[in-house]
Amino acid sequence: MRSLLDILDFSTDELSSLMNRANDMISHPEFYRHVCDGRQLATLFFEPSTRTRLSFESAMLALGGRVLTVTGSDSSSMAKGESLADTARTVSCYADIIAMRHPLEGAARVAAESATIPVINAGDGGHCHPTQTLADLFTIYREKGTFENLTVGLCGDLMYGRTVHSLIAALSRYPGVNFILISPVELQIPDYVRFSLLEKGIPFEETTSLEDALPRLDILYMTRIQQERFDDHSLYLALKDSYILTPNKMTLAHPEMAILHPLPRVNEISPDIDKDPRACYFKQVYNGKMMRMALIIELLFGKSQPQPGTPPLYLNRLCSNPHCVTRFEYGLIPSFYAVKGEKDTYRCRYCDHLAET
Amino acid sequence: MRSLLDILDFSTDELSSLMNRANDMISHPEFYRHVCDGRQLATLFFEPSTRTRLSFESAMLALGGRVLTVTGSDSSSMAKGESLADTARTVSCYADIIAMRHPLEGAARVAAESATIPVINAGDGGHCHPTQTLADLFTIYREKGTFENLTVGLCGDLMYGRTVHSLIAALSRYPGVNFILISPVELQIPDYVRFSLLEKGIPFEETTSLEDALPRLDILYMTRIQQERFDDHSLYLALKDSYILTPNKMTLAHPEMAILHPLPRVNEISPDIDKDPRACYFKQVYNGKMMRMALIIELLFGKSQPQPGTPPLYLNRLCSNPHCVTRFEYGLIPSFYAVKGEKDTYRCRYCDHLAET
């Protein structure tokens, strides 16, 4: 039995296989309408994320399955006084697969360790949201036919956006990809992402100018810049318009460039661009549903096994992350893994933050 | 592709066709059990209305379809920071048809303009609620076999009750209908409804006495009188009992008169009347489900096209209605239509209120 907690849980071969299946679903929807007859997906959303929930539910229903929904005030009643492990074990008695969203980082792993059915991480705090990355990858693949030798621009808040970090990690496994990282200085990628790119020898450049980058991009991945990230309000005002994609700026872009956005957008892409054939963000929504369908089939019926991980280290230390699930889950003992090439460095098995020293 | 935003979007022929189909469903439910297999209805309720939502969901399930539900705290998360247009476009990637309830007037039209699937207005603020009118019309039709030459009494709050205005507009298209409008002076029909009746030459009278009207009615449509509508509390106390329908008052009514009520009732119809064969308000609930089933089939599979409307006028003015969706929706430019016979009068294409001067 297998779960999806982090996009890197799946090898590039496994991702190819998922994308092939999603393509086949688009060509032959009639073959898939009853694949999940009699199966139930439980969507456990301890934090609201309506688009993600609908995408999962719509995917399961399109496969002929049924859905059990836990959300809103319901989820707070479930959370109250019961461990996540018990909740996951209980829901395993009702459903065949779980998609879980939770504000604590590492929550999906706790659920997966206790559940007797597959668990899909539909977002655990600021940690991972792998099915968004599935949607992003499949959109790039459908638009470009390949991941190799692409110039990918990522624009906006590159510091806090987990979808950006996850997409960088996923694309870094394909040869010839290079990144142009477009952001205000305040919102550049975190050091650990930069070090990882350097270590793997992946070409990237950092710039503050969307206009400069645009002509060179195969893919433009837009994200939202949030006002509250800036200490200096006048700086925010100065910057905010420079990252709004307008028809005027689009004249600088290649006629085949694809625009992606994880949505919801606020105003960072002008609605006037929606009819531009390069706008792929609503296709991306559809592609996300298709990949979730492929994923549900894989986890319910696939033969693949998770790769054996490194054994957990019990260090008698706490995780340094205040939002880590290990700080809140009753009866859970923190455990860690060693980091290759970093001596005496241990990261939390649940949220990947450093162990406290 | 077609949506239902206002009851007048459908011609009387189209309404007849819907009612014929609903009748056929009642006679031959077995023919309809799988009509919507593989189709999904999204109920987007940005404001709670549990009865209406259940009616839509039950209708879709009875047709073999599936349901995606957005409601409560979930809907507030969806509303937050995303335009209604983007929400409708996103949900179009997941579902085949949308039923939407929203507190802003005109919201359903905004969604329909952006969605790539049919949109049913399940209530947009105080503006329209056409599927309630479908339930009302079908109940009258089933009880009386015709709309022609009926004397229809409408009782209670005739000023603010949108179901009343919508029913008057819908019935005014049938020959021989006449209205007896029973209400306190404070809660008489608004001027625009009165002018419209006069203009069309439809007979109506206004009275404050339910007892006087009762003997002459074929249909009695009851609504609730809300205490908060009265400036003068003693007046409210004096009036409130006179509009409560009791078994005693029912002795004045014709033995074939049908009592309708949009529900929920509070105390304006005594529970003692529920067993009177003239009480049709629970039948009306059932009829509402049947009409929603017929409507879903029509919008998903029907060949009819919307009638070409008048082109939008962009006047560089605002809508005068503080609850109009054009005042809140990001990127939406207000547009208007000219009113026949009223020189220099323009109404909002979304909520039908006047343009600001």
Added chain:
Amino acid sequence: MRSLLDILDFSTDELSSLMNRANDMISHPEFYRHVCDGRQLATLFFEPSTRTRLSFESAMLALGGRVLTVTGSDSSSMAKGESLADTARTVSCYADIIAMRHPLEGAARVAAESATIPVINAGDGGHCHPTQTLADLFTIYREKGTFENLTVGLCGDLMYGRTVHSLIAALSRYPGVNFILISPVELQIPDYVRFSLLEKGIPFEETTSLEDALPRLDILYMTRIQQERFDDHSLYLALKDSYILTPNKMTLAHPEMAILHPLPRVNEISPDIDKDPRACYFKQVYNGKMMRMALIIELLFGKSQPQPGTPPLYLNRLCSNPHCVTRFEYGLIPSFYAVKGEKDTYRCRYCDHLAET
């Protein structure tokens, strides 16, 4: 047509028949996958109880039926200004069967009296929760093959736990059952339960020591002790650990003893026990789903009729219970029944509390 409001509504023969069907479902799930095709269950949860709701919904979906869900803020909108009787009658127009949870005691009976479809009580305040007892009974039956001659230990809060009272009442109908009641003195069973056991001549003993009782038990039914039940906090501290089931204490128990718990647990059973083959509380969750499936089939398709009850007595008195539904439901006249053997004693037909004198 039949409803389930109280576990004693079903005779022991009827319970056997339900359990036989549940067993058959476990052996031959394929025979039941489409039993409820085209049927709809409405889950009306006016108070959150996510586990119970999921169990019902999962049960209905596994039978091929569909589900309408009312919960959270939705339910508060439904409750507002409409009588429970009207709500139940309205939902009868949409669904084929109702499972209702409500904070008021007796609420399920009010719904059942007005609904035109079967109503299952999924918990009415502190009054009844009969489907939990179905799960408990079926688990005992599957583990032990019989109810006869069992020694059943009930541990924890025996005063306020309605599942405990209901299980005692249900088991008291089988020959040879005896009880060991393990609780702090403050949380012993209420007098009416004790009198009932004495009256029926059922052997029981009361003890404060879990360790003393453990070696003699066939069944251990654990419940949670809530801190807020104690006036004396130091007493709570002294007691709380003595009722936590640990691997160490389990060495005292019979190798075939079955541990049950209605869940959620907080810390009264150590997670280390979950892998002990005697731990049956997650099986109990699964068994609860199976019994709900059997119950839905019985109520939708069974031929059995409710036993004629005693006629209601209208005494022109109120029920003494401040949480009784008769104190809140518009238009409901309190009614009572006489208590056998107790002269001039009347109990409320809705919540079973005494009439005010």
